[in-house]
Amino acid sequence: MSKIFNFSAGPAMLPAEVMLQAQEEFLQWNGTGVSVMEFSHRDPAYVKMAQEAEQDLRELLNVPDDYHVLFLQGGGRGQFSAVPQNIAAKTDTVDYLDCGTWSGYAIREAEKYVSQVNVVGAAEQTEQGKRIQPASEWQLSNNARYFHYCPNETVDGIAIHDIPDVQAPIVADMSSNILSAPLDVSRFGVIYAGAQKNIGPSGFAIAIVKKSLLGQPQPEVSSIMDYQLQAKDNSMYNTPNTFAWYLSGLVFKWLKRQGGLAGIGELNQRKASALYDYVDASDFYRNEVHPDYRSIMNVPFQLADDELDKHFLEQAHQAGLVGLKGHRFVGGMRASLYNAMPYEGVEALIDFMREFERTHG
Numbered sequence: 001m002s003k004i005f006n007f008s009a010g011p012a013m014l015p016a017e018v019m020l021q022a023q024e025e026f027l028q029w030n031g032t033g034v035s036v037m038e039f040s041h042r043d044p045a046y047v048k049m050a051q052e053a054e055q056d057l058r059e060l061l062n063v064p065d066d067y068h069v070l071f072l073q074g075g076g077r078g079q080f081s082a083v084p085q086n087i088a089a090k091t092d093t094v095d096y097l098d099c100g101t102w103s104g105y106a107i108r109e110a111e112k113y114v115s116q117v118n119v120v121g122a123a124e125q126t127e128q129g130k131r132i133q134p135a136s137e138w139q140l141s142n143n144a145r146y147f148h149y150c151p152n153e154t155v156d157g158i159a160i161h162d163i164p165d166v167q168a169p170i171v172a173d174m175s176s177n178i179l180s181a182p183l184d185v186s187r188f189g190v191i192y193a194g195a196q197k198n199i200g201p202s203g204f205a206i207a208i209v210k211k212s213l214l215g216q217p218q219p220e221v222s223s224i225m226d227y228q229l230q231a232k233d234n235s236m237y238n239t240p241n242t243f244a245w246y247l248s249g250l251v252f253k254w255l256k257r258q259g260g261l262a263g264i265g266e267l268n269q270r271k272a273s274a275l276y277d278y279v280d281a282s283d284f285y286r287n288e289v290h291p292d293y294r295s296i297m298n299v300p301f302q303l304a305d306d307e308l309d310k311h312f313l314e315q316a317h318q319a320g321l322v323g324l325k326g327h328r329f330v331g332g333m334r335a336s337l338y339n340a341m342p343y344e345g346v347e348a349l350i351d352f353m354r355e356f357e358r359t360h361g
């Protein structure tokens with residue numbers, strides 16, 4: 001079979017090396033003759049692996065000691081309710097920047113738990129394309145318990161590249177850009193991410209939480225979403241997703257071998273630039289996001305005639321380029337270029353796009 005490049009927005013492509021290692025170890029983990037999925041999470045060998053995964057993640061992101069690193073369940077959306085329940089009281093005010101589709105879901109979830117959810121700004125259309133209102137226009141509260149934003153909106157392909165300069169502790173939904181470039185964790189109160197793009201299997205989630213933000217959670221918070229309880233039990237208050245934790249650990253080791261976040265960040269920039277440069281130079285394809293707000297991870301693009309979308313997708317699939325269909329809210333195409341996508345995959349996509357333009361343009 002010829003090489004397949006999977007551009008899906010998530011669950012997404014994982015590094016080939018990791019998949020091969022997982023395949024080899026599937027039935028025989030750690031030389032035991034037992035699958036890693038059959039191992040008790042209390043077994044010393046498993047605990048050692050789990051702790052090493054946390055340590056590797058801490059090293060990759062240079063996480064300061066005054067932060068918990070939690071391995072949770074319930075994916076990215078689970079954190080939409082965990083955040084307000086753990087770090088705000090019902091009567092608090094919280095600020096949310098409405099960056100796009102996922103921010104909207106986060107806002108609606110927060111409204112269930114906090115009485116004042118203040119939407120400080122939103123995405124907007126400009127002559128140069130879609131962007132997020134600049135910080136100078138945000139209507140920030142002066143007493144916000146936290147400020148929430150999504151630095152990379154997966155559906156819309158919109159990103160905020162600079163960490164916002166706000167007074168309140170910053171909470172970031174990094175589901176689709178975590179570990180994609182170096183990051184100053186100390187600027188954040190909470191960073192969370194569903195795992196299925198840059199980390200591992202779906203359903204799993206990571207939360208990096210500044211300890212000083214945790215006081216009393218809201219009384220109704222479910223125990224498995226209680227950050228303090230999970231931290232006390234090393235994220236094993238209930239049985240964790242042992243396989244996802246294991247696989248994520250392999251991904252962290254793979255990332256270290258790629259030169260850590262500096263190495264992968266440089267590669268990610270090169271991949272995205274190559275695709276945006278090609279789209280910008282073509283009259284047949286277009287990207288509708290303002291150049292300063294373009295995502296490095298998710299590149300949406302439209303064809304000159306959307307009647308051709310179906311043919312594009314079919315032929316791309318035949319050429320081994322899968323998962324390119326844009327989100328149903330946006331239409332067109334979307335190429336997700338997460339960490340595991342090699343440069344070669346982007347080159348193959350551009351070659352295919354060029355040939356499709358030649359034959360259909």
Ligand code: PLP
Binds near residue numbers: 074075195
């Ligand atoms: N936040 C962002 C930015 C996402 O892209 C996604 C899913 O794709 C989610 C949250 C929701 O994650 P999950 O489906 O794991 O709940």
